[in-house]
Amino acid sequence: MDSGSAEVIFESHYFRLFSDGHVERTGGMDTVPAGFDADTGVTSKDVVIDAATGVAARLYLPSIQTVRTPSGSDGGCTTKKLPILVVFHGGFFILGSSRDPNFHRYMNWLVASARVVAVSVDYRLAPEHPLPAAYDDSWAALNWAVSGAADPWLSDHGDLGRVFVAGASAGANIAHNVAVAAAGMNGLQAAPRIEGVILLHPSFCGEQRMEDEAEEFLEANKKRWAVIFPGASNGSDDPRINPMAASVGAPGLARLAGKKLFVSTASEDARAPRGRAYCDAVRTGGWTGKLQWFESEGKGHCFFVHDYGSHEAVALMDQVVAFIAG
Secondary structure, three states, X not given: OOOOOOOEEEEOOOEEEEOOOOEEEOOOOOOOOOOEXXXXXXXXXXXXXXXXXXXXXXXEEXXXXXXXXXXXXXXXXXXXXXXXXXXXXXXXXXXXXXXXXXXXXXXXXXXXXXXXXXXXXXXXXXXXXOOOHHHHHHHHHHHHHOOOOOOHHHHHHEEXXXXXXXXXXXXXXXXXXXXXXXXXXXXXXXXXXXXXXXXXXXXOOOOOXXXXXXXXXXXXXXXXXXXXXXXXXXXXXXXXXXXXXXXXXXXXXXXXXOOEEEEEEEOOOOOHHHXXXXXXHHHHOOOOOEEXXXXXXXXXXXXXXXXXXXXXXXXXXXXXXXXXXO
């Protein structure tokens, strides 16, 4: 669409929104194809989850190892079922996809290291599709992944009794929210059964500045949130972006699916204060699961995606792998 005569009504470091609805992004939309990765032995493919909404995913499968059954059994060899990891990419709800070159490389590394079958979700992006579209898409993708009939990679190799949800940045925010939604279905037969939740540098916000939180960063987040989720309740104290807000009717952190939770922060990330506060709130909020927090010193936001193979990225990966292995 030609926006030559349209007025810019919102501009940030990441995108410009014009009065005619057109959006110009500053980057973060490069893609690479799926396929076999020789460095890790992981194979990926793209699938459509919902043609009506455009929700899709990139599936990842590590090299499959056969296991010889004990003598006297009737099988001879079998394959061990692997945990299922449903992952949501970052990008401030505005940028990125499962096909992003750096995120795709990270997923290959994660799948090979943790030996999981992964579902990397492509949700609709704001502001063309304002929130809660991304939350709705991600919830639909999770339910698709655990349906038992989603794709042969999942049904043949995935263990539906060991499902994890994970995300980076805005994707970690989404992972938190689908875990809350799953807990809200507790006891229902159709509820996704989640073993663990992995939040990597989660993106949260709020109306009031926290101690050690940069004022400029907070105000930029609040303005962007208002544009991408105009229907949010209480602005950036909506519980979907501020789980610690004492909002009327908010589900509370005691309602979080899974037996265990892993939260990572980075000391040089402006989001770290809220990530730490989130951990404190979960600990004191009545949740009965096991919480693990890990902070990378001297590193910034989502460094593990682009700073591939660094000492700090490997240390964080080791933590994630151990968490999944349990």
